[in-house]
Amino acid sequence: MTVQNIFPNSRLNLGIKPLLSNHYMLSFFKKFCDEVKSRMWRVKKARNARYEKEDFLKVFFFSEIIGRSIYDTSEILNEYFLSKKRGKRKIFVDGRKRREIPHQTEINKFLRQIGFKRAQNILRECLFHQFKEALDLNVISQKVNILIDFTEHPYYGNRGDSMIKGTNRQKGTKKMRHYLAFSLLSRETHLFAGLEQVATGQSKIPLIIKFLDNLLSIGFELNYVIMDREFYRAALLDEIKRRGGNVLIPAKSYKTIKKIIEQYLYGKGTRVQKYIFSTAPAGKYRKFRHVYLILNVKKGFSLLTVKRDFQNGNLSLNDARKLIYTIMTTEKPKGNSNSWASRTSRFYKKRWLIETGFSDLNRINRRWKSNYDSIRYLDMLARMLLYNSWKINKKLIQKRNRKKGKITDLTLTQNQDFLTRLFLSLEKKSQGVIG
Numbered sequence: 291m292t293v294q295n296i297f298p299n300s301r302l303n304l305g306i307k308p309l310l311s312n313h314y315m316l317s318f319f320k321k322f323c324d325e326v327k328s329r330m331w332r333v334k335k336a337r338n339a340r341y342e343k344e345d346f347l348k349v350f351f352f353s354e355i356i357g358r359s360i361y362d363t364s365e366i367l368n369e370y371f372l373s374k375k376r377g378k379r380k381i382f383v384d385g386r387k388r389r390e391i392p393h394q395t396e397i398n399k400f401l402r403q404i405g406f407k408r409a410q411n412i413l414r415e416c417l418f419h420q421f422k423e424a425l426d427l428n429v430i431s432q433k434v435n436i437l438i439d440f441t442e443h444p445y446y447g448n449r450g451d452s453m454i455k456g457t458n459r460q461k462g463t464k465k466m467r468h469y470l471a472f473s474l475l476s477r478e479t480h481l482f483a484g485l486e487q488v489a490t491g492q493s494k495i496p497l498i499i500k501f502l503d504n505l506l507s508i509g510f511e512l513n514y515v516i517m518d519r520e521f522y523r524a525a526l527l528d529e530i531k532r533r534g535g536n537v538l539i540p541a542k543s544y545k546t547i548k549k550i551i552e553q554y555l556y557g558k559g560t561r562v563q564k565y566i567f568s569t570a571p572a573g574k575y576r577k578f579r580h581v582y583l584i585l586n587v588k589k590g591f592s593l594l595t596v597k598r599d600f601q602n603g604n605l606s607l608n609d610a611r612k613l614i615y616t617i618m619t620t621e622k623p624k625g626n627s628n629s630w631a632s633r634t635s636r637f638y639k640k641r642w643l644i645e646t647g648f649s650d651l652n653r654i655n656r657r658w659k660s661n662y663d664s665i666r667y668l669d670m671l672a673r674m675l676l677y678n679s680w681k682i683n684k685k686l687i688q689k690r691n692r693k694k695g696k697i698t699d700l701t702l703t704q705n706q707d708f709l710t711r712l713f714l715s716l717e718k719k720s721q722g723v724i725g
Contacts, residue, residue: 319351321419322675325412326404341392346400349391354672357654361394398665406664410486413671417483418508420678421474429685430476433511436483436535437473437644438498439518442466447661452489467666470494472501473644479685480643482651482674487663495526502533514538514621516641524567524577527620531579536621538638541565541583551614552607554585555600561585561593562627567618584617584631650677 327343353363371390392400404412424430444460445467457466472484483505486497498521502512512535519540527537541547546565553559561584568578587593591613600610617638623630651673658669 319347321416322351322412322672323347325415326408329408329411330404341396343400345392346397349397350401350668350672354654354669354676359394360397364391364394364397367391398660401665401668402662404664404668406487406667409664409667409671413485413667413674414504416671416675417481417678418504420481420675420682421483421510422508424479424481424678424682427682427686429682430474430479430481432509433476433513434505435475435514435516435640436502436505436512437475437480437516437641438521439471439641439644440488440520441469441471441648443469443666446659449661452491453487453663455490467663469670470497471644471648472498473647475640475643479681480647481678481681482647485667485670485674487667494521495523495529498526499529502530502535506533512536514637516638518641524579527567527579527581528577531620536619537581538634538641539618541616541618547583547616548611550583551585551611551616554614555597555607555610557597557601560627562623562631565618579620581618581620582623584619584634586615586617586635588613588615647677 323344326347330343349360349364349367352358352367353360356363358366368389368391421430425432442457442459443466444457444463445454445465446463447454447465449465453467454465455468456464458464460466468488470486470488471482474481474483484501486501488494488497502515506512512530512533514537515530515535516538519542521539522542527539530537550559550563550565554561563583563585565581565583566578567581585593587596593614596605596610596613599605600607605613617635619634621634651670654673654676658666660666660669
């Protein structure tokens with residue numbers, strides 16, 4: 291499937307062709323189509339069906355790019371193709387007019403046929419296809435860092451099954467869909483790498499291990515795996531270390547951790563200290579992992595200054611403890627321990643990239659409020675692929691302009707505004723697009 295099969299030819303000749311035909315930017319369209327068709331071969335086409343699978347996917351892709359609903363996008367493309375068609379438009383007995391593009395209800399029905407499991411497989415194949423492209427283009431390296439975090443999406447329906455969880459952090463609802471997201475960081479390029487919807491009571495460790503195994507199977511190597519306190523499990527750290535990666539995770543304030551901080555404040559300990567991290571004593575099979583703790587101070591403060599103020603009596607023990615937090619890592623210190631601790635602490639702050647990535651995903655298009663998990667997942671799929679394509683294309687533009695002595699930065703908003711203007715700024719019939 292080529293770009294010409296997805297978008298009107300006149301759109302390709304108006305300056306948008308370099309972006310749409312650039313496989314670095316939007317190659318996920320063809321890959322997505324191939325993956326959908328390969329997994330829907332059992333879904334037989336009705337004898338009287340007028341539309342092919344590509345006709346439904348045209349609307350889905352167009353909707354994600356211009357940030358309009360399925361209904362609006364369907365009407366835009368339908369009017370365009372009708373304006374280019376000669377002859378009278380057929381009118382049915384009930385007053386409906388013959389369409390060239392499927393209606394919103396037909397598109398939603400088609401998307402529901404894909405199913406949740408198929409959507410998960412499609413997302414994995416498309417994302418890994420993008421990673422291989424980015425590796426071939428030298429945008430990322432073979433050794434990558436993985437960021438892991440949760441994201442919540444509000445749910446406004448009446449469902450109460452295990453896939454819909456309770457929450458008090460969303461506006462207008464007490465229900466949500468809970469997603470476990472993975473992203474890849476390499477050579478200052480941040481790309482989304484996976485998405486799993488987590489059910490109530492479902493363990494997240496098998497999901498993480500399965501994702502890492504899939505990533506390793508296509509030839510990548512692990513450097514750091516950066517996580518939040520929600521993933522504080524000795525068994526998980528042990529599994530990641532077995533796969534050649536090192537973990538960066540904030541340590542919880544247990545009694546032993548508090549004692550280590552106190553010893554540092556009294557001058558009896560160093561900034562980097564050994565620690566034995568284990569599973570709960572009541573566990574059937576207890577696991578141990580030797581790790582290192584790195585003491586850090588909150589933004590705006592200095593670790594040595596906090597220590598000096600405490601020893602001089604300007605800070606109480608409780609206040610000084612509140613300013614210090616600890617990072618746990620499975621990596622051994624390299625060279626000077628203080629310098630290594632500072633570098634590792636600065637790198638750990640890059641875990642916030644996945645948070646800003648979530649914000650970018652929400653700006654790509656309006657959030658769908660579908661009652662079907664598979665359709666909501668497909669929407670997230672398209673956003674992740676579009677986000678990754680923007681990041682890859684941005685890096686390539688920066689490389690090309692750096693050689694020319696230019697400094698440019700293609701933001702997500704600029705990119706989407708550019709695409710939207712080109713599709714929607716022309717007159718209704720003379721150019722074929724409806725505003």
